[in-house]
Amino acid sequence: MADKTRIAILGASGYTGAELVRLLARHPHVEIVALTADRKAGEQMSDVFPHLVMLDLPTLTSIDQVDWSGVDVVFCALPHATTQVVLAGLPAHIKIVDLSADFRLRDPSAYEKWYGHPHQAIELQKEAVYGLPEFYRADIAKARLVANTGCYVAASIIPLVPLLKAGVVEPDPIVIDAASGVTGAGRGAKEANLFAEVSEGFHAYGVGGHRHSAEIDQELTVAAGREVMPSFTPHLLPQNRGILATCYVRGDAEAVHRALKEAYAGEAFVHVLPFGRTPATRHVRGSNHCLIGVVADRQPGRAIVISAIDNLVRGASGQAVQNMNIMMGWPETTGLEQLPLFP
Amino acid sequence: MADKTRIAILGASGYTGAELVRLLARHPHVEIVALTADRKAGEQMSDVFPHLVMLDLPTLTSIDQVDWSGVDVVFCALPHATTQVVLAGLPAHIKIVDLSADFRLRDPSAYEKWYGHPHQAIELQKEAVYGLPEFYRADIAKARLVANTGCYVAASIIPLVPLLKAGVVEPDPIVIDAASGVTGAGRGAKEANLFAEVSEGFHAYGVGGHRHSAEIDQELTVAAGREVMPSFTPHLLPQNRGILATCYVRGDAEAVHRALKEAYAGEAFVHVLPFGRTPATRHVRGSNHCLIGVVADRQPGRAIVISAIDNLVRGASGQAVQNMNIMMGWPETTGLEQLPLFP
Amino acid sequence: MADKTRIAILGASGYTGAELVRLLARHPHVEIVALTADRKAGEQMSDVFPHLVMLDLPTLTSIDQVDWSGVDVVFCALPHATTQVVLAGLPAHIKIVDLSADFRLRDPSAYEKWYGHPHQAIELQKEAVYGLPEFYRADIAKARLVANTGCYVAASIIPLVPLLKAGVVEPDPIVIDAASGVTGAGRGAKEANLFAEVSEGFHAYGVGGHRHSAEIDQELTVAAGREVMPSFTPHLLPQNRGILATCYVRGDAEAVHRALKEAYAGEAFVHVLPFGRTPATRHVRGSNHCLIGVVADRQPGRAIVISAIDNLVRGASGQAVQNMNIMMGWPETTGLEQLPLFP
Amino acid sequence: MADKTRIAILGASGYTGAELVRLLARHPHVEIVALTADRKAGEQMSDVFPHLVMLDLPTLTSIDQVDWSGVDVVFCALPHATTQVVLAGLPAHIKIVDLSADFRLRDPSAYEKWYGHPHQAIELQKEAVYGLPEFYRADIAKARLVANTGCYVAASIIPLVPLLKAGVVEPDPIVIDAASGVTGAGRGAKEANLFAEVSEGFHAYGVGGHRHSAEIDQELTVAAGREVMPSFTPHLLPQNRGILATCYVRGDAEAVHRALKEAYAGEAFVHVLPFGRTPATRHVRGSNHCLIGVVADRQPGRAIVISAIDNLVRGASGQAVQNMNIMMGWPETTGLEQLPLFP
Incomplete structure (x- = not known):
């Protein structure tokens, strides 16, 4: 040894x-x-x-x-x-x-x-x-x-940074609607994290100004070369592990998909799914992988980009x-x- | 009898x-x-x-x-x-x-x-x-x-219609990020709805163009008096009952809150929470009530409106x-x- | 008023x-x-x-x-x-x-x-x-x-007391293997009751000598007219509500079923299922009802009696x-x- | 390759x-x-x-x-x-x-x-x-x-076979009260295995004569050198993975613990916990390990032996x-x- x-x-x-x-x-x-x-x-x-x-x-x-x-x-x-x-x-x-x-x-x-x-x-x-x-x-x-x-930040910036760097999406407006399993809140004995308070239910928290926003802004701003301040809402899921970030952006969905495929070609832990497919948190559970999906919104010129990670890994x-x-x-x-x- | x-x-x-x-x-x-x-x-x-x-x-x-x-x-x-x-x-x-x-x-x-x-x-x-x-x-x-x-539609239009009618939010862009318990998918024996395929995980579906969009568009368009076509993404929750709709709108959050309080004053089944509080699906489980919360986004001029219902009730x-x-x-x-x- | x-x-x-x-x-x-x-x-x-x-x-x-x-x-x-x-x-x-x-x-x-x-x-x-x-x-x-x-006690004695009173089962040995949803543990902020510690898992607790044993013994002893001391093991279920008590007794299963049908004929809240059917906790959720099922064990002379209640109701x-x-x-x-x- | x-x-x-x-x-x-x-x-x-x-x-x-x-x-x-x-x-x-x-x-x-x-x-x-x-x-x-x-059988015979071989428990009566996560039922699209039919609830099935009984009998009979036919009741847990078998036996609890410690000394995948501690299925999830706990029942001469495995591993x-x-x-x-x- x-x-x-x-x-x-x-x-x-x-x-x-x-x-x-x-x-x-x-x-x-x-x-x-x-x-x-x-x-x-x-x-x-x-x-x-x-x-x-x-x-x-x-x-x-x-x-x-x-x-x-x-x-x-x-x-x-x-x-x-x-x-x-x-x-x-x-x-x-x-x-x-x-x-x-x-x-x-x-x-x-x-x-x-x-x-x-x-x-x-x-x-x-x-x-x-x-x-x-x-x-x-x-x-x-x-x-x-x-x-x-941070966990929410990783789920948010892994899909968004390459898009801002490549200039294929507008820096504003961006909406990041994210949800996390409860292990993200740690093991502290709080009433809010009891089984009976978390199971069979779903809610947002830290709405309007979660601490993690600052870290997201920092990295998106670097990527865009100008100030970026997305809307970001975390939610608590009745499950142990996993973060899903559903990101609403303005840009051509196929260009978005191409930019992500290029950015992560050769990466061992980031996988961009075929165009139109979207990921689930259960499919990364316990692993270090990040899955990303891209879909065209029915509104022309808008795309929805979704990422999934295990928050603890x-x-x-x-x-x-x-x-x-x-x-x-x-x-x-x-x-x-x-x-x-x-x- | x-x-x-x-x-x-x-x-x-x-x-x-x-x-x-x-x-x-x-x-x-x-x-x-x-x-x-x-x-x-x-x-x-x-x-x-x-x-x-x-x-x-x-x-x-x-x-x-x-x-x-x-x-x-x-x-x-x-x-x-x-x-x-x-x-x-x-x-x-x-x-x-x-x-x-x-x-x-x-x-x-x-x-x-x-x-x-x-x-x-x-x-x-x-x-x-x-x-x-x-x-x-x-x-x-x-x-x-x-x-x-419809269930997603009720969760979406109960908070949004009064806002468009009152003219306190812009008709575009609106993002409705919604999540439902699995009973919304019915009792049919489908692999996708098995316990092992739903529990401990979260994912979006029907991304970009879910059928319920048409019904949402119809009612929001009536309310706004002009065409409205929000982004709408449903997600599947690892729980039986409940829909949460997190809606991102442009408008003054306090005006939004006031408009909702006025619209639903006297209603038995719709409750607008105090400004800044947001609802959870578990708090309407098994009941016919709809809870609505309004929060100001950290981006001035944007508000986040969240509603919760039991999809089966x-x-x-x-x-x-x-x-x-x-x-x-x-x-x-x-x-x-x-x-x-x-x- | x-x-x-x-x-x-x-x-x-x-x-x-x-x-x-x-x-x-x-x-x-x-x-x-x-x-x-x-x-x-x-x-x-x-x-x-x-x-x-x-x-x-x-x-x-x-x-x-x-x-x-x-x-x-x-x-x-x-x-x-x-x-x-x-x-x-x-x-x-x-x-x-x-x-x-x-x-x-x-x-x-x-x-x-x-x-x-x-x-x-x-x-x-x-x-x-x-x-x-x-x-x-x-x-x-x-x-x-x-x-x-008490909740475990109700689930245990509702099926067993009439059997001991009627003399259709032997007072010893009786095994009561029971499991409860986590609300039975109350709303105190304890690490052991966190979502992440309860979900996706099952375990026994208080094995060998849970406090509720004394209350069970008391009532079974009254019913039998002699001392009764069953084995009783509680388990914690990854769910909010419900107790299932699976009871192993010596006696003729059909006589057991008949005794229970007679004891609870006319009761509003206790329902004895047809012989061979067994209950689930989800089917009493939120209600004051108790369901009881009786099955013959493959070992002649032994019966399995199962009851389900909502522990909070x-x-x-x-x-x-x-x-x-x-x-x-x-x-x-x-x-x-x-x-x-x-x- | x-x-x-x-x-x-x-x-x-x-x-x-x-x-x-x-x-x-x-x-x-x-x-x-x-x-x-x-x-x-x-x-x-x-x-x-x-x-x-x-x-x-x-x-x-x-x-x-x-x-x-x-x-x-x-x-x-x-x-x-x-x-x-x-x-x-x-x-x-x-x-x-x-x-x-x-x-x-x-x-x-x-x-x-x-x-x-x-x-x-x-x-x-x-x-x-x-x-x-x-x-x-x-x-x-x-x-x-x-x-x-088989999965239920492994959970049952790993703790019981060494006890019968060592002669520290009586071959009759033995009660095996077991519960499994739903993956044990496979991926077939059956109504009974839907999320909404499994979550937030618990029930027994195959009561009185489950097919796996024959396999349990076979191995316990070999171990005891005489016919053994325990009571065996499987239950369905609202979780994906894990089997817990709670076994009620006649014998001295400390002798039972010693016999298991000896039988599994040096085994990589079977761990006998310190006397009085009991296992949980969540602590073996995704692994090939089996945990076993032994507790003395409050009834002298009876012991409770509990094992936990991941049914899929x-x-x-x-x-x-x-x-x-x-x-x-x-x-x-x-x-x-x-x-x-x-x-």
């Missing part, structure tokens, strides 16, 4: 933490050497996540018990704000993939606006690379800190492993070959 | 048929005298729907076995096309609430375009009244044949009973007082 | 509280005059339960704000232990239906054994009547305090209303005519 | 077929060379199962189009009866793992009793080896035809791959290292 890359997962008791363990435990080049969960320090991972009972894993510890000299790569799945403070204190030899929102907004004033307090690690923010692998591969390869793209832990693979110079699909689990 | 209105339900073996029985069996002014289901003729309703085992109901028959002289009101829940032929043959003394799509499009050429064959009962179409109670109450009161509004059988109540001159809420079942 | 019976619901912010409101708001002889929820005092019921937005209800208060002089009947849906203290302090003119476990065990030492502390209201315990309507109707009619039967709030109806001398089905909601 | 073992999957359009593809497409020693589905011949696997769109797979063919000379191993996921005829016609060089029930009952008269017609391939039946890997490993290694254990396709690994002399876990997918 001596030559394996040594991994610490901070915040291992949440769903993205467990998903990192699922993926990394079978990754051929790494070894998990530390798992932290401050409130569950001393417990076994199999007490917290019985589905991992068949693994031999380190005991959960608090963050300050980690011996950083034995760690090569940190995956950080801590809450926002806490993340800034913890990551700013890590030794310089450690590479970091951060799954929080803390380092995704390049403009610190945008962070302050949406999160209500000044950014605590502005220097670190300056060196952070935005972690959408297909868009920033070269920068990620050289980065020490990668800010993993492509929208979080799988994409984080993909980013690590790039940072380490390994083939991008290493440890991510799992096929979707259906049904 | 002699003075009760005598009801026949045609197509009683589907979900809307069973829902009609649930509501009408407890309606104080009616008596169910005939239930038809051609392929299940001779069976008991409790064989087909065990949840009705506690009722004493007529045996299922084929349509041609019904003694029409003993029937005052027909609820028709037959497939489209069949419906036209059956209803055209009914005696003139019978009032009809039709739950199919056959008589909803006033323009026979629109029917032919979307359904692929000429309308078989054009004379009957001429006398049919469109069955959205809050909009056409006076006409419904005088009608012999009411064409019950307000989108089908409950609305049908409401229409019958109007046709018969009874209080509109008779037999529809059930509160939502949550959780 | 002056002649309506005035109702207070204590603990109105839980699922059984909301279900009491759903049923009592449409009950012709009562008026809800007080709703308590200590931690939500000052809020509207529609803030806590948006599905009740169409009702005009009293504001939530703390218990000590209730004017007991204006209350005729109390429904108590408080946690156990608290219940004892609160109910012991109520004025003598108030009739009480208690939905907690506090007054169900006639033997105070059994209470102390299972709940870990001495009973705080032993005098009140002495006058409490056990609230399974079909078994204790005469006593309930005269009672001031009725201890509503027949297992809690509906049964509580049924008990009130008996206490008040009203027809037992008053306000409980709702048919099951399927699907 | 020349040295890879060449695989044909017969009946690839069902759920177990798709699951075989999911597992075998990532198995390092095999190559899928033929996929049959008579009614879908000519279609692509990705048309039938869009979650496999990222794979390059053979086009679906009918069985008679397969070139058997290029096939080394057949996985047969055809319906029973058909299976016998097809497998009897295969060339002798082909090894077979059969997932149907056709070759599981060693006694042809037992087959005839439960399936209603004489067995069509009695010679083949004689050489078939029963495919529960942990029990028949040595025989499987030498077999040409392995009859993969350990109960079908994963076990089939495990059997192939044994037949081919490969490490038993090859291609089966996937961890459970939770949530």
Whole structure:
């Protein structure tokens, strides 16, 4: 094991933490050497996540018990704000993939606006690379800190960025109507996420101004070369995993389809379906794949572009492993070959 | 029982048929005298729907076995096309609430375009009244044949028609992003509606040109006094009941809210939530209520209007009973007082 | 309204509280005059339960704000232990239906054994009547305090008590394998009841010695006239409502069926299916009905008896209303005519 | 690829077929060379199962189009009866793992009793080896035809066989109360398996005499050395995957736990939880693992033993791959290292 890359997962008791363990435990080049969960320090991972009972894993510890000299790569799945403070204190030899929102907004004033307090690690923010692998591969390869793209944002910008770059859709109006499985809300014990409050029902939330909007705007604006501010409405689905983003754009649907086919030709994890077919979240469950479909609206000059990802994999832990693979110079699909689990 | 209105339900073996029985069996002014289901003729309703085992109901028959002289009101829940032929043959003394799509499009050429064959009962179409109670109450009161509004259409036009009438939103662009529980697809044994194909997943269907678009266009065009053709995308939810329609419009959100409050003041079944709150389908489950919420988009000049109904009640059988109540001159809420079942 | 019976619901912010409101708001002889929820005092019921937005209800208060002089009947849906203290302090003119476990065990030492502390209201315990309507109707009619039967217990003893009374099954061994929807666990924000922890999975809990065992033993022992101690295992279902109890007994299956048919002939809420048919929880959803099926095991001399109820209705709030109806001398089905909601 | 073992999957359009593809497409020693589905011949696997769109797979063919000379191993996921005829016609060089029930009952008269017609391939039946890997490993290694254990049966006999062999439980009475996700019923378009008929509900089926009983009896009888005929009741869960078997036995619970720990020490796929803990189906989802828990009943001398598997993996396709690994002399876990997918 001596030559394996040594991994610490901070915040291992949440769903993205467990998903990192699922993926990394079978990754051929790494070894998990530390798992932290401050409130569950001393417990076994199999007490917290019985589905991992068949693994031999380190005991959960608090963050300050980690011996950083034995760690090569940190995956950080801590809450926002806490993340800034913890990551700013890590030794310089450690590479970091951060799954929080803390380092995704390049403009610190945008962070302050949406999160209500000044950014605590502005220097670190300056060196952070935005972690959408297909868009920033070269920068990620050289980065020490990668800010993993958020789940709704990944589902939205993977289909839209190439269209704005290619100029085949108008930057305004764009409507992104998206829906997510409930694991996107984490494992916190909140009434709103109880089975009886989520099952057999559907509703929108954060309507009009969800935090993730800022991250979407940032990347669409870069792609378009002018300010873009789509309407974006997230909804909560009565299911565990999956995000579907239904995007309404102005542009020729066939040109839209062509632009996406070209942009993602050769990509291992992004698949553009034949024109007129559309994806379902259940067909990417448990995998790092993103499926995209394009349909012409009955209104001439309008197209509907739909993407599907698993929010815990492509929208979080799988994409984080993909980013690590790039940072380490390994083939991008290493440890991510799992096929979707259906049904 | 002699003075009760005598009801026949045609197509009683589907979900809307069973829902009609649930509501009408407890309606104080009616008596169910005939239930038809051609392929299940001779069976008991409790064989087909065990949840009705506690009722004493007529045996299922084929349509041609019904003694029409003993029937005052027909609820028709037959497939489209069949419906036209059956209803055209009914005696003139019978009032009809039709739950199919056959008589909803006033323009026979629109029917032919979307359904692929000429309308078989054009004379009957001429006398049919469109069955959205809050909009056409006076006409419904005088009608012999009411064409019950479709489920997606009800969820879409209840919030949008008053806005177009009041002129507080632009007729174009409008995006209606809607999602329905699977009972909207009926009880037919199709692979696509199996539990394993529907649960734990979400997808769009009929993208770009769903049949229900024509009905939405018709009513929005009447309301706006000019042609309106919104983008409309239905999605399938992993749940039994409920439609949520998330509508993106251009207009001042507060004016939108005011217009809806005014339009539905005094309505028993339509409730406009306080500004900024949005509804969930689970909060109308099993009831005839429609909840509407209005939020200002972060883009100035845009509003998001969201409605929630139970597709089998307000989108089908409950609305049908409401229409019958109007046709018969009874209080509109008779037999529809059930509160939502949550959780 | 002056002649309506005035109702207070204590603990109105839980699922059984909301279900009491759903049923009592449409009950012709009562008026809800007080709703308590200590931690939500000052809020509207529609803030806590948006599905009740169409009702005009009293504001939530703390218990000590209730004017007991204006209350005729109390429904108590408080946690156990608290219940004892609160109910012991109520004025003598108030009739009480208690939905907690506090007054169900006639033997105070059994209470102390299972709940870990001495009973705080032993005098009140002495006058409490056990609230399974079909078994204790005469006593309930005269009672001031009725201890509503627990949900698992109702599902278990409704099929088994008549069999033991009739002597058609052996008292030992009896296995009760039961499963409940998650609303049985209440609305508390616990990780174990999150959607992601409950959906797409099934497990047993409280195996070997669930608290409800004592209540089951008590009633089966009374019925058999000797000590009965079945094996009882509860399981958690990925659904909101419903309990299914699959009971394995020794006895002749046809005699078992006959005994149940006789015991429940004429009962409005208990239905024994034809021999060989078995019930499903979805077919009683939202209703006060109990369905029972009997099948012969392939092992001669053994029978399988299966019952289905809605845990929130027949297992809690509906049964509580049924008990009130008996206490008040009203027809037992008053306000409980709702048919099951399927699907 | 020349040295890879060449695989044909017969009946690839069902759920177990798709699951075989999911597992075998990532198995390092095999190559899928033929996929049959008579009614879908000519279609692509990705048309039938869009979650496999990222794979390059053979086009679906009918069985008679397969070139058997290029096939080394057949996985047969055809319906029973058909299976016998097809497998009897295969060339002798082909090894077979059969997932149907056709070759599981060693006694042809037992087959005839439960399936209603004489067995069509009695010679083949004689050489078939029963495919529960942990029990028949040595025989499987030498077999040409392995009859993969059924899903309910695997969940039942994995915990019970070692107990009967060790003599720590009495052979009678044993109650096996089991519940399965709906994928166990296959992908056929049946009303009973529609989402709306399965979700939010729970029921037993095949009560008193399910076909799988014969297979359970066969293996328990071998283990006990005398006839064993447990009560066995299957139930349908509102979830896709997973079987939980709750088994009620007479015996000392701690001795039961010890016997299971000993029997499965060193097994890769069977895990006996610490005494008093019990498993959940969600914690084995998508994996080949079986979890077992043991609890003492409150009745002295009785124990409750609970097992959990994924019916499509350990109960079908994963076990089939495990059997192939044994037949081919490969490490038993090859291609089966996937961890459970939770949530």
